[in-house]
Amino acid sequence: MEILSFQELSRHTVLPFSVYNQEGSLLLKAGETLTPGKLLRLKYVSVLYKHDEALDLDLSLDFDFEDEQIQDFEEEEEEVVITEKNIVINNRFKKDINHIFSKLPELKEPADVKNKLSVFFDARDRILAEVEPAINKIIRASDIRMPVEDKFSHEINVAVLSILVAQKLKLKKSEIEEIALGALLHDIGKIKIPEAITTNFNPNNAQHESIMQLHTHIGYNIIKDDLQLSENTARIAFEHHEKNDGSGYPKGKSGELISLHSQIVSVCNHFDNFVTNANSSYELKSVKDILKKMLNIGSKWFFPNILYSFVHLASYNDTKSLDKI
Numbered sequence: 001m002e003i004l005s006f007q008e009l010s011r012h013t014v015l016p017f018s019v020y021n022q023e024g025s026l027l028l029k030a031g032e033t034l035t036p037g038k039l040l041r042l043k044y045v046s047v048l049y050k051h052d053e054a055l056d057l058d059l060s061l062d063f064d065f066e067d068e069q070i071q072d073f074e075e076e077e078e079e080v081v082i083t084e085k086n087i088v089i090n091n092r093f094k095k096d097i098n099h100i101f102s103k104l105p106e107l108k109e110p111a112d113v114k115n116k117l118s119v120f121f122d123a124r125d126r127i128l129a130e131v132e133p134a135i136n137k138i139i140r141a142s143d144i145r146m147p148v149e150d151k152f153s154h155e156i157n158v159a160v161l162s163i164l165v166a167q168k169l170k171l172k173k174s175e176i177e178e179i180a181l182g183a184l185l186h187d188i189g190k191i192k193i194p195e196a197i198t199t200n201f202n203p204n205n206a207q208h209e210s211i212m213q214l215h216t217h218i219g220y221n222i223i224k225d226d227l228q229l230s231e232n233t234a235r236i237a238f239e240h241h242e243k244n245d246g247s248g249y250p251k252g253k254s255g256e257l258i259s260l261h262s263q264i265v266s267v268c269n270h271f272d273n274f275v276t277n278a279n280s281s282y283e284l285k286s287v288k289d290i291l292k293k294m295l296n297i298g299s300k301w302f303f304p305n306i307l308y309s310f311v312h313l314a315s316y317n318d319t320k321s322l323d324k325i
């Protein structure tokens with residue numbers, strides 16, 4: 001019997017081994033199809049073990065979350081008890097971060113960003129210091145998202161969520177720092193998009209959409225050339241709208257051609273955008289609705305491993321209504 005990481009487990013559609021708990025009880029049998037519900041149930045098990053049973057099965061990474069699996073998922077979830085003590089990102093932290101960002105003037109040109117780069121580093125370090133020790137206390141996504149919609153709350157939300165996912169995936173400290181900075185700067189290319197488009201953006205207008213898409217390219221150039229930050233950080237700006245199946249932009253990259261860092265920021269960026277845009281949606285009323293939607297999209301847009309880590313972090317049973325976060 002060998003210890004099994006959750007990441008390894010989540011890579012399988014059909015199990016090529018049996019899974020046991022610490023006491024040796026069988027949890028899942030080799031040959032079983034993994035559903036999101038079964039996977040999420042295993043988050044309550046501290047150590048998992050696998051026993052290989054040579055089975056010639058499909059080991060593909062390609063998860064598709066069918067409706068019935070999502071149904072199964074809902075039925076299997078237990079109620080999570082939430083108390084005020086569970087709230088991880090407290091008001092003091094939110095005030096501190098807003099204070100750091102309030103020092104930023106309007107960013108119109110890369111030179112403005114360059115002059116204020118130390119503010120972004122301060123924000124990154126402040127967020128890291130606050131968020132790192134909190135990983136095991138998180139119960140629901142609504143605890144870790146900034147509720148106030150002001151100038152930089154999207155960037156801060158995406159950074160906080162991305163750091164937490166990166167920690168959950170046990171990435172190195174230096175990588176987590178790059179992800180945090182890349183998440184804070186992922187939309188920086190929008191400073192060069194004409195205001196007429198950013199303020200009146202209409203996603204159904206093809207011209208608006210193609211101009212807006214340029215923010216990925218522009219962001220990469222600002223981070224790489226003007227700010228002279230790392231390629232890994234710049235790639236986050238370039239790739240955060242790419243999708244696992246190749247249907248994203250700017251290059252239509254797919255799978256492993258998209259960096260792990262960009263994939264993490266992509267999941268968190270989508271989540272935050274879904275929350276922000278939920279007012280104009282009839283189907284999205286709670287965090288749970290959004291997580292369900294993201295699971296339905298599944299591997300078409302996201303790396304399954306990252307999506308699962310995110311859903312684990314932000315409990316699927318988070319029924320808090322979106323107008324309260």
Ligand SMILES: [Fe+2]
Nearest residue numbers: 186187240241
């Ligand atoms: Fe973006």
Ligand SMILES: [Fe+2]
Nearest residue numbers: 154186187269
């Ligand atoms: Fe964004």
